Amino acid sequence: MGTGGTETVSRRGFLGKAAVAAVAGGILAQGMYYLRALVPNVLYERPLRSKVGPPDQFADGTTFVEEQQVFVVKEGRSFYAMSAVCTHLGCTVKAVTLNQPKFIDEAGKRVEIRSEFHCPCHGSRFYGDGRNYAGPAPRPLDRFKITRSPDDGQLIVDQGERVGADYRLTV
Amino acid sequence: MARSIAERFKAMWRQSTWTWQPRSEREAGDAVVRNLLLHWFPSKVHRMSIAWSTSMYLGVISAYLFLILILTGLGLMFLYVPSVERAYASVKDIEFAVSFGTVLRGQHRMAAHLMVAVVFVHMARVFFTGAYRSATAANGNRELNWIVGVFMLLTTLFLSFTGYLLPWDQLAYWAITVGTNIARAAPLLGEQMRYLLLGGNTIDQNALLRFYVLHCIFLPAALLLMFSYHMWRIRKDGGMAVVDRLAVLEQAAPVKTKSYTLMGIAKGTTVQVETSVVDEEKDCLSSSPHLLRRLVAVFAATLAVVTALAIFVPAPLETPADPGLTPNPAKAPWYFLWLQELVADTTFKVGGFTVDGALVGGIVLPGLLVALLLVWPYLDRSPKEAVGCWFHSTRSVQNIVFAVSVILLLVFLIIGTFMRGPYWNFYWPWESWPGIPAKI
Numbered sequence: 001m002g003t004g005g006t007e008t009v010s011r012r013g014f015l016g017k018a019a020v021a022a023v024a025g026g027i028l029a030q031g032m033y034y035l036r037a038l039v040p041n042v043l044y045e046r047p048l049r050s051k052v053g054p055p056d057q058f059a060d061g062t063t064f065v066e067e068q069q070v071f072v073v074k075e076g077r078s079f080y081a082m083s084a085v086c087t088h089l090g091c092t093v094k095a096v097t098l099n100q101p102k103f104i105d106e107a108g109k110r111v112e113i114r115s116e117f118h119c120p121c122h123g124s125r126f127y128g129d130g131r132n133y134a135g136p137a138p139r140p141l142d143r144f145k146i147t148r149s150p151d152d153g154q155l156i157v158d159q160g161e162r163v164g165a166d167y168r169l170t171v
Numbered sequence: 172m173a174r175s176i177a178e179r180f181k182a183m184w185r186q187s188t189w190t191w192q193p194r195s196e197r198e199a200g201d202a203v204v205r206n207l208l209l210h211w212f213p214s215k216v217h218r219m220s221i222a223w224s225t226s227m228y229l230g231v232i233s234a235y236l237f238l239i240l241i242l243t244g245l246g247l248m249f250l251y252v253p254s255v256e257r258a259y260a261s262v263k264d265i266e267f268a269v270s271f272g273t274v275l276r277g278q279h280r281m282a283a284h285l286m287v288a289v290v291f292v293h294m295a296r297v298f299f300t301g302a303y304r305s306a307t308a309a310n311g312n313r314e315l316n317w318i319v320g321v322f323m324l325l326t327t328l329f330l331s332f333t334g335y336l337l338p339w340d341q342l343a344y345w346a347i348t349v350g351t352n353i354a355r356a357a358p359l360l361g362e363q364m365r366y367l368l369l370g371g372n373t374i375d376q377n378a379l380l381r382f383y384v385l386h387c388i389f390l391p392a393a394l395l396l397m398f399s400y401h402m403w404r405i406r407k408d409g410g411m412a413v414v415d416r417l418a419v420l421e422q423a424a425p426v427k428t429k430s431y432t433l434m435g436i437a438k439g440t441t442v443q444v445e446t447s448v449v450d451e452e453k454d455c456l457s458s459s460p461h462l463l464r465r466l467v468a469v470f471a472a473t474l475a476v477v478t479a480l481a482i483f484v485p486a487p488l489e490t491p492a493d494p495g496l497t498p499n500p501a502k503a504p505w506y507f508l509w510l511q512e513l514v515a516d517t518t519f520k521v522g523g524f525t526v527d528g529a530l531v532g533g534i535v536l537p538g539l540l541v542a543l544l545l546v547w548p549y550l551d552r553s554p555k556e557a558v559g560c561w562f563h564s565t566r567s568v569q570n571i572v573f574a575v576s577v578i579l580l581l582v583f584l585i586i587g588t589f590m591r592g593p594y595w596n597f598y599w600p601w602e603s604w605p606g607i608p609a610k611i
Contacts, residue, residue, distance in 0.1 A: 038367065038370070039366070039367060040370055040371055040377065043371045043372065045371055045372060045373045045375065046373065064495075066495035066496075067495070069494060069495060088352075088514075088518070088527070088528065088529060089348070089349045089352040089353065089356075089514065089529050089533075090348045090349065090352040091345060091349065091497040091501060092494070092495060092496065094497075094499065094594075118594040119497075119594065119595070120497045120498065120499035120500050120501050120593065120594055120595070121345065121349060121497060121500070121501045121511075121515075121595065122511065122514060122515035122528070122595050123515055123594050123595030123596060125594075135515070135518070135595075136516070136517070136518035136527070136529070136532075137518070138518055138525040138526070138527040138528075138529075139525065
């Protein structure tokens, strides 16, 4: 076909190829519809943003909110929310209170560790503030935005919005 | 009168079963042509083809296990409800309320476990006998059949995976969690793949229905298609590789058989399927009844083992799926524990950059293993005498590589099974695990 410039395409040849292309294109396009129909447009899932309770309900330290799979950590008057989902393959980590506090060196400072998170699936380990230090987890536990509801003052955790490790809500 | 009816029934019985017990060579050949279930046999098979020591009938056993799985699975489909509210209760009913439900589920489960094992051992047999390469048969393409076989192994594994998550218990829930997160770790399309598999972002009704349809329709149909091709290919390749080898050793030209091939006409070579069988009269037996008899015996033995195991090994049902509480330790079934051990051990740091074990152990390493299996027949440069021979001396390095890989896999599997306790900590099998509070 037309490489030398002088060859011509016969009408029969052209129509034949066009017909094959039309059929193939039609089947391919229908295959794509078929696949596309399996990708949902509407989801009926639990909302990512939800109330977890009034601030005074939380004790100092780490509280596990089972329904949302998040930890709410209270330090005096400030709060932060941390995911309980392991950053490796998504199992729910468990809070472990150490029998004896352990000390780690961090930038020349001695830091006391009293609680940790351990993952039951593949053995990832995190310090109490969510930093990974052993096992296969590639990054620290996610932190989520935590706010107060304007109507009843409850804490709201938004799992759709990740925040940095220094984010705090002070009440 | 009574006698004539009895005789008539006897005659009918003989008429419908003559293909199983032909009385002459001619009837034996006819049987294969006329009987639907026998039509995929050659009319004659070489003694070495049907020898127990050649194939150990591992492929046959795999096919029978698949048949048992289809039949018991159809029964279970009448009893199981693929909904997140009712799945667990329906499996519990199968186990405790349905008459013989526990045997039915047990047979399905044991056949599935055995199928994973037997399909793998079948692959090892083909490797160690060098039967994945063509020797002398005209138009032979055993390499392609090996590739189809590798995909059949993968489909078997995926069938098991989609099966054990249907009860919607803790094992199921955390298996989907980990499995789909491994898919997510894939580069570029990972996130989309997980979304498509789950039918959303969370593990819920959409996910259960998808895995149910994959398990009951899509994957079995795919396996059945590949199985048909696998069988057809063996016939086109001239039967078992051990017979190919004979012709190499005896330096004889392939002989024409009584089977005809359209491919031969198209290529203008011959209309007859050529095999390397040297002397049909001397070395071959009629498929019916000699092969048939063995196939029936193997089926009976397979079914007996499955049923006995189903009766004596109870199928577990864990507590209902609970997203807030991961069992400690949370372990996959044995055939995936090497993978679980791999993803737990393969996260590493390069400079300040962390490479996730989910990618390395879950996708890259298994992907490499599969890729290696797929190309291996083309890398094998051993002489044709090695085709169809157990542990041929020219293939000893390859066999050692294969055996070491299998042993490594087994080591990972054994560590995962017997030496991992709560929080995936290492414990020797004789060490007891510390008591762990069940709730956080």
